[in-house]
Amino acid sequence: MPASPSTARAINDRLALDLLQREGPLTAGRLKQLTGLSRPTVADLVERLTVSGLIEVAGESGEQRRGPNAKLYGIVAGRAHLAALDVRTESVAVLVSDLLGRVLAEASVPIGDNTGTGPAVERAVGLVERAAKEAGAERLHTVGIGVPGLIDPAGGELRGSSGLPEWHRRLMAALQERYPEARVGVENETNLAALAEQRDGAARDRDTFVLLWLGLGIGAAVVLDGTLRRGVSGGAGEIGFLPVPGTSGLPSATDCDGGFHSVAGATAVAALAARHGVTAVPEGPEPHAAALVREAVRRSSTDKDGEGCGDGEECGDHSQNHHPDHAAAERFLDALADRVALGAAAVVSVLDPGCLVLAGEIGRAGAGTLADRVQRRLTRMSPLATEVRPSTLGGGAVLRGALLTARDRAQDVLFAPQGR
Template structure:
């Protein structure tokens, strides 16, 4: 059944807006080429989008050209301001951008374990308000938040977890109360990192891959056929609970101790470094385990560093092989502060081991977005949500 005229107009408008977002300002003639629409159809959509305040004339395509076809049209980027938050156990990072993703202000603040739930929430909310003010944002249209916890796939809310500070759950509600006109959404940090790597990072050429996150905790994000997979309860990727050989016990429903977490999380990696005789002085705000991996990779070559990296690659490959045997993703991205510190050196060692352990060909890549992956993912989801609403046809 052919689309109705109103549906066809809505589809054409969204297509034009996406092109303007991806390509930058375009002339009507260039829009005609890229969309395949007729000249009258392009003229109509330009008139509609201009009247709605979504696009505006931002220049001309050449000094010698004149007339309507020479006008450059671009998205009115300040139609909406967006905020992205990366919420960690020990603090918060915030940035504010426009509709095109141009960052106007950003800041981070530590939040100590002894702050208390109320003061911790107030610190985080005040940071968001301060960054928004510095960015010149009178109000925030959409706020995207990344957290180290499980998200209920039905409600979209952060689930209760004894392993996370109480202020994490309170923060989402507090932001919605303080910013009643903003659309506030929350997502697992590993999932956001995967979305960012898929859109702008190491997995740009892959529609199926797994991102493994190594930090204070361990997690995985699964992208199959271009879509993020969450599972029935939102727990896809909880590989810290994966039973593996080499631990002193088995994990339980409430404790990942004895699972893959006990082999490859930050605490276990620090212990492994000590066994191998690797030491390091952390940089400012650098986690100790990440500093140890960085020193082994970038420092002076030594038998101790080789032993440490080989043993670490053995551990990472053990968990990765289990994921690969079930999903066959073809590509694994190593992320989190440990994956970032290990870079291509660790990735190559893991890939070599997987080639021996599994018949399924798998490329192992290091994250190319590093510590910005979660914030980038939170911003991308905020932009998508804002654009879905703003670019929707008038009813």
Template sequence: MPASPSTARAINDRLALRLLQQEGPLTAGQLKQLTGLSRPTVADLVERLTAAGLIEPAGESGEQRRGPNAKLYGIVADRAHLAALDVRTEGVSVLVSDLVGRVLAEASVPIGGDTGTGPAVEQAVTLVERAAKEAGADRLHTVGIGAPGLIDPASGELRDSTGLPAWHRRLVAALQERFPEARVNVENETNLAALAEQRDGAARDRDTFVLLWLGLGVGAAVVLDGTLRRGASGGAGEIGFLPVPGTTGLPSATDCDGGFHSLTGAAAVVDLATEHGLTAGAAGREPRAAALVREAVRRVGGAGRGTAGREEARSGEEAAHGGRAAAAGDAAGERRAMTGEGQPTAAGEGDHPPAGESGRAAMSWTGPDTAAAERFLDALADRIALGAAAVVSVLDPGCVVLAGEVGRAGGDVLAARVRDGLARMSPLATDVRPSELGGGAVLRGALLTARDRAQDELFAPPER
């Protein structure tokens, strides 16, 4: 049955708005070409969307043509302001953008472990208020939050866990109270990193892939057929609990010791380096495990994700976002940093230098020779491939992205070794790639989801 005139208009409007969001300002002629609609239909929708305050003239095309140049139309960017938060155990980073995703303000604040719940929440909320004011935003339409822990699929709320700071759960309610008109949404940080890599990073050519986060703890995000899969209880990707050979025991329902975490968490990486005669002095603002992996890559002649120049460029980007470095600590310290369900509270921690600082401090390194660095990277890759092979055998994703501070530090050198290890263990062809978005992946993912939700609401056809 053909669509009614009102339904057809709504479909055409949303198509035009999506094209303007993806392509930037377009002329009516370009909209006609891209949509396949007739000239009168495009003229009507341009008039309708302009009257609704959704699009506006954005200059002229500058095309060589007779008569006046064609007008360009673009989305009214300040129709709504959005905020994205990256919430960690040691602090918060925030950015505020307009409706098309242009960043207008960024800020971060460290929050010490001894800070009380009330003061911690107030610091974080004040940070958001300050960033919004700097961006010239009178109000926020949508707030996207990336946080460690499991998200209840029914309520959309961060699940209670003794392993998370109490202020994490209080923050969502406090932001809703301080910005009553805003739509506040929270998502697991590893999932947000995967969404960002899918849209703008290493997985932008993949509809199906798994992002493996290697940091203080380990986790995974699963994207199948273009859709993020959270699981029945929100726990899809709890790979730290995966039973694997090579550990001293088995994980339990409340403790991932004995699982994949015991082989690839930050403390295990440091111990593995020590076994191969590699030790690191002060790692500066970079977590010790990542510093060891990065130096090992340098020793064997690699340059992280391809070239040193690209890595340095990423370092500057990460510094702009601010953040907190996390020391690897001992195994007991890592267990305290886990949520009750086993989600590493520091998944991705250490991807940012401390708030207000930039660059990467030098690390002192001692090791017998380059061969030791080779053996260390080979052993680490074999461990990572062990858990990845289990995921690949069940999901057949075709692509695994290595993220988190250890995955990024290993870059192409570690990814190639993991790829070789998978090829030895699994008959399923699987590409392995390092993250391209670095420490800004969680914020980027939070911003993308906030923008999509705001546009879905603002671009929805009016009730007729």
């Protein structure tokens, strides 16, 4: 059955808006070429979207001719302001953008362990208020929040966890109270990092991949056939609880000690570095373990004569040909790769994703050096070909994912027929 005129108009309008979002300002002629619609239909939708306040004349094309056909139409970026938050156990980072995702303000604030729940929430909300004011945003249309912990897929709330501060759960309600007209949503930080890597980062060419988060905690995000898979309870990818060899016991329903977290989490990585004599001073708020891995990567890339081993290849002789610091760094990175490969092999054997992205503070610190080592071990351990890649978005992956999610939600509302 053919679509009704109103449905056809809605489909055409959304098609044009998606093109303007992706391509930037376009002439009516170019919209006609890209959509395949007739000239009168494009003229109608341009007028309709202009009257609704969703698009505006953004300039003229560089062509010689003048007049209506040379006008460039673009999305009204200031139609809505968005906020994205990266909420950690010890800090909050926020950015505010326009509807096109252009960042207008960015800020962060530390929140110490001894900060009470009320003061922590006030500090985080105050940070958002200041960033919004700097961006010139009187109101926020959509707010996306990235947090560690499980998100209830039915209700969208952060589930209780003894490992997270109480202010995390209070923050969403406080922001909703401060911005009652805003659409406030929360998502697991690892899932947001995966969405960002899929859209703009290391997995841009992959519809199926797994992002392995190596930081203070351990987690994974699963993207299959282009779709993020959260699981029935929102716990897909909670591989910190995965039982692995080399631990003193088994994890429990409330404690991941004894699981993969016990061998690859930040505390375990720091202890492993100490065992191999690797030391480092953290840079800023990053976990000590990330600084240790970064320092080991630096040492491993340089021998006693200042020459590297070459493209992350493991050096065969750790004692005779290299400085002791270099040899210690190599042994530490080898041992760390052995541990990471345990969890990675389990993921690969069950999901066969073809691609594994190493993210989180430790994954980023290891960069290509750690990724290469893990891939070599997976090649030996599994018959399933898997490419291991380092994150390319760095520490901004969670914020980027939160912004992309907020922008998509805002556009779904504003670009829908009932939004006009």
